[in-house]
Amino acid sequence: MTISLIFFASPDIALPSFKKLIESPDFEVKALVTQPPKPAKRGKKIQDSSVKKLAVAHGIDVLEPVKIAKEPDIIEKLKSYSVDFFVTFAFGQILSQEVLDIPKFQTINLHASLLPKYRGANPICAALLSGDSVSGITTMVTVLELDAGDICLTEKISDVDKMDFPCLSREIAEKSPDLIIKTLKGLYDKTLKPSPQGNCGVTFTKKLQKSDKELHFKNPANVLHNKVRALCGVNTCHFLYNSKIIKVLKTDFCDFSDCENFEPGEVISVEKQGIAVKCADGAILLKTVKPEGKPEMPAYAWSLGSKIKTGDVIGC
Numbered sequence: 001m002t003i004s005l006i007f008f009a010s011p012d013i014a015l016p017s018f019k020k021l022i023e024s025p026d027f028e029v030k031a032l033v034t035q036p037p038k039p040a041k042r043g044k045k046i047q048d049s050s051v052k053k054l055a056v057a058h059g060i061d062v063l064e065p066v067k068i069a070k071e072p073d074i075i076e077k078l079k080s081y082s083v084d085f086f087v088t089f090a091f092g093q094i095l096s097q098e099v100l101d102i103p104k105f106q107t108i109n110l111h112a113s114l115l116p117k118y119r120g121a122n123p124i125c126a127a128l129l130s131g132d133s134v135s136g137i138t139t140m141v142t143v144l145e146l147d148a149g150d151i152c153l154t155e156k157i158s159d160v161d162k163m164d165f166p167c168l169s170r171e172i173a174e175k176s177p178d179l180i181i182k183t184l185k186g187l188y189d190k191t192l193k194p195s196p197q198g199n200c201g202v203t204f205t206k207k208l209q210k211s212d213k214e215l216h217f218k219n220p221a222n223v224l225h226n227k228v229r230a231l232c233g234v235n236t237c238h239f240l241y242n243s244k245i246i247k248v249l250k251t252d253f254c255d256f257s258d259c260e261n262f263e264p265g266e267v268i269s270v271e272k273q274g275i276a277v278k279c280a281d282g283a284i285l286l287k288t289v290k291p292e293g294k295p296e297m298p299a300y301a302w303s304l305g306s307k308i309k310t311g312d313v314i315g316c
Contacts, residue, residue, distance in 0.1 A: 001026060003028070003085065003184055004081075004085075005021065005029055005085040005103075006083050006085075007033070007087050008032075008089070009032070009034060011051075012049075013173045014051055014089035014176075015054065017173075017176045018055075020178075020180075020181065021180070021181070022058055024181065026181075026185070027181075027184070030081045032055040033068070034049060035049070035091070037064075063078075065093070067093065068093050068096075068099060069093075069096040075098060075099060078099065084104045084105050084188065085104075085106065085184055085188075086106075086107040086108070086142075087108050087109075087180060088108070088109045088110070090110075095107065095142065097144055100143070105187055106142070107142040108139055108180070109139070109142045110137060110138075110139055110179070111137065112135075113135060113136065114138060114154055115140060116148075116200075116201050119203070119204050120146060121207070122205040122206070124172070125165065125208065125231065126203075126205040127168070128164070128165060129227060129230045132160050133158070135160045135168065140194070148197060149197070150195055151195050151196075152183045153192070155175050155176075157171050165231065165233050165234055208235055213231060216239075216315065217279050217280075217314075217315045218264045218265075218279075220279060221279040221280075221283060221284040222253075225251050228251045232248075236248070239314055240314075240315065241314045244291060245292040246291050246302070247291075248288075248289055249288040251285060251287055252285040252287055253282075253283075254283050254285040256276060256282075259276075259278050259283045264278050265314055267309065267311060268310065270303045270309060273287070275302075277314060291305075
């Protein structure tokens, strides 16, 4: 049994799944469909993604449509491969019904949440922002309605409330290969029957706005801590100090019995473990920061250079 497929993906989270499918003798990956390369942040040089580099290294065809639904040449090329499945994982484009109908079986999507919770483009951020203790991965049959297709298999991930975005992304990336392989084999030999999602518990992610990255210490400590966990490594949170942007990469909770004598945004204490700042309902400990124009550093090191002391006010 050899199952043929085309893999649709762009970011690094899909790399382990793509690699496992390439290396498995039970699968034949005939092509990779990925987003066109974009200029890197520094130097503005065009850089190929890791999934594209892996495909090229294995002699696999690479297709890079700007908008696949409006590129008939790409669609005809996909039809010419005559594969059993399309597999999508954070591809970044919406597939038309014409594209979904091409494979002999179905188009299967790896989604980074336990559907029907967190349908949409930012499921990892959404789980962290909500302070969820459990999240996971779902394989589903792709349909035109956003992330609404029948569920094939799920994999739960625990202790999510102790993770940040890079950590949870790694967990999902590492657990996804086995899940997609079980899914494809089960669908191919008809031992797996997908189940409808239903409408109970459906939630949708929202597109992150520029304002979502701002830290306002008038918010509760848990809201601020979850925001830092959810956005670190992607759209890092920040506050202002002396008109400079201070990015926050790591925080923790802290307990100060006399913090009621301080106003939100006031520094309660400066210690080697971090800077304690008053919030709406207690205090939050800033542990790792990246001041504007400087490298990442412990918050304490930043406090020494900026001469921050108890009673100073930080933030907007």
